[in-house]
Amino acid sequence: MFVLSVSRLLVQALPKQPVLPRASAQCVRSLTTSQQDPASKDDMPIKMENPYKQPAKTCILCNVTVDFKNVQLLSQFISPHSGRIYGRHITGLCGRKQKEVTKAIKKSRSMGFMSVTLKDPLFIKDPEICGIKHVE
Amino acid sequence: MPRYELYMILKAMQRPETAAVLRRTVETLFERGAVVRSLENLGERRLPYKISKHDSRQTHGGYFSIDFHASPNIVSELLNHLERDVDVLRPTVVKKDTELPKGQCCGAAREEKAKMAS
Numbered sequence: 519m520f521v522l523s524v525s526r527l528l529v530q531a532l533p534k535q536p537v538l539p540r541a542s543a544q545c546v547r548s549l550t551t552s553q554q555d556p557a558s559k560d561d562m563p564i565k566m567e568n569p570y571k572q573p574a575k576t577c578i579l580c581n582v583t584v585d586f587k588n589v590q591l592l593s594q595f596i597s598p599h600s601g602r603i604y605g606r607h608i609t610g611l612c613g614r615k616q617k618e619v620t621k622a623i624k625k626s627r628s629m630g631f632m633s634v635t636l637k638d639p640l641f642i643k644d645p646e647i648c649g650i651k652h653v654e
Numbered sequence: 655m656p657r658y659e660l661y662m663i664l665k666a667m668q669r670p671e672t673a674a675v676l677r678r679t680v681e682t683l684f685e686r687g688a689v690v691r692s693l694e695n696l697g698e699r700r701l702p703y704k705i706s707k708h709d710s711r712q713t714h715g716g717y718f719s720i721d722f723h724a725s726p727n728i729v730s731e732l733l734n735h736l737e738r739d740v741d742v743l744r745p746t747v748v749k750k751d752t753e754l755p756k757g758q759c760c761g762a763a764r765e766e767k768a769k770m771a772s
Binding site: 629 | 661663696701702703705715717743744746759
């Protein structure tokens with residue numbers, strides 16, 4: 519009985535399959551080819567677009583055509599109390615768009631589309647684009 | 655021939671009179687060899703400020719725009735003629751830009767610069 523169990527143990531102890539030396543990928547590669555493939559270089563950095571890229575900074579009127587007839591749009595850049603045009607530091611527009619807006623406002627004022635000293639009462643309730651706090 | 659737009663503010667009048675003024679204006683344009691493209695009514699509204707013209711102070715007016723092709727010589731004559739017209743409060747001739755402005759908007763320009771640098 520004891521002999522049988524021991525033999526069973528021995529059988530179990532012996533590996534069932536012949537053990538080959540574990541060849542890693544690199545060893546196999548070195549055995550087969552002496553040169554490294556340029557395509558499969560694990561250490562070199564992979565070329566990709568910057569994953570931390572931030573969206574390009576645009577002003578609010580980017581790709582928006584500014585027209586002297588669009589009085590509602592132009593009225594968003596003037597003061598509701600005096601009708602004065604806000605400066606660049608208030609509107610936050612880029613150089614080109616600020617110039618376009620100023621020119622359009624002056625044009626529409628002279629042509630009789632937009633008021634000079636006030637903001638049209640219809641447009642006072644419009645959403646505020648310019649970050650300016652009025653004294654109440 | 656360059657393309658112009660004539661924006662007129664007419665006195666607030668009855669329909670037949672407004673029609674007569676517009677007809678007069680378009681006929682003037684035809685006489686001077688202009689090709690009228692379109693005539694649009696931008697609506698009758700309250701003027702943004704009181705306009706005093708030809709001894710009258712007006713608060714309401716009808717806005718009209720005429721798109722036409724003409725030689726540059728007639729523009730000053732046309733404006734002269736319209737200033738003398740009693741029913742026209744404010745005539746303005748504007749050159750029409752058919753081309754898109756050169757260059758791109760801020761965001762696109764900056765992206766292009768970054769791409770060129772890298």
